[in-house]
Amino acid sequence: MPKKIDETSLFKAVIADWMARGYAGCTTRDIAKAAGVNEATLFRRYGSKAGLFARAIDHQLADVPLATLTPSDDLNADLHRLAQAYITTFKMHGDVVFRTIQEIPRYPEVREAAGNFFRNIQNMVQIFVSHQQQNRIRSEPPLLTLTAFIGPIATYLMIQNSGLNPGVPEFDVEAHIEGFLMGRGLER
């Protein structure tokens, strides 16, 4: 299959291996094999392992569901969309967000690839800022609101995905949003 490799499936293999083993844990050999591309080609095209990862991360995180979110006037609908977008992203790429947070600071060579990642985060923050301004949710540092909403989803999916706890049910978006808006306390 000469004259142009399938970059999409290559990048997919990169992300998959990255999620499975971490940056240091995965090898260019394995990635090449999984993608059906010769290892030498990887270095000719991307120069280095870091270069390959930079391109792959940047490319794969560009058209993730999280990237297309925009705030509307309907808080409930926005929360649903946001939750679903995160869940879908997680199903596509695993815990990319957390891996990025953990590893990007430690591998500066890959850091430049975080552009789309930051855009996604900023995208999510913007939604909460918008609803704060319209007095639909409590006013507080938006990062706090974001983590309050995304943190539970991310944590739940990671535990579910780890396989350590068998028979974990699907994440209940409805219940989460209600808890997020109305709280979990029963006394007043």
Added chain:
Amino acid sequence: MPKKIDETSLFKAVIADWMARGYAGCTTRDIAKAAGVNEATLFRRYGSKAGLFARAIDHQLADVPLATLTPSDDLNADLHRLAQAYITTFKMHGDVVFRTIQEIPRYPEVREAAGNFFRNIQNMVQIFVSHQQQNRIRSEPPLLTLTAFIGPIATYLMIQNSGLNPGVPEFDVEAHIEGFLMGRGLER
């Protein structure tokens, strides 16, 4: 310094390196150097890298603040203690919880070391179960409640710890607990 190495500082070095680079990313050389112990000694005592990690994880997670929590009749006090215990644990060892969730399933050799880890999780779950039974918080699968409470803390600390976002303020325990109990919505 012969006749017995300082196991405590050795295990501390193991955890620190693990957090910094992941299991595959950190080397026995670096750990030995950081702990002031000869590398050969590590293999004579623990047999392998995995053996060393198993012992280190099991030992270090035993007397973490999370391990001593017990439910009381005061929901608010329990939530404060839980949050503080998680934050303290994070300050001591970084995101051990997440690293464990991510990596333990992939390295079965280390899996046996997760004993104390599970005990800690179970400990946290028990607190919510207790308050659910006394009708102080909404009744739902306790894992959902746990992630709803811990998820935001963990996520916030990880982002703060990543250094990607400069000037992130301290985590506001008070605000988090209020949001957890009363919700963040302003409409009814």
Added chain:
DNA sequence: ATCTTATGCAAGCAATTACTTGCACTAAGA
């Protein structure tokens, strides 16, 4: 048809890594 360019293939290189071994030494226990 021809020239160029990207690829596959095979072999290999230098560095790293988990792990080993033999030896000298030092402290603790008898």
Added chain:
DNA sequence: TCTTAGTGCAAGTAATTGCTTGCATAAGAT
């Protein structure tokens, strides 16, 4: 005091890993 178990040190091994190179080949552009 003398034995002994645990350690440091230095050197080394086999395997892995990021990365390179020379060569043949198969498309795309002209």
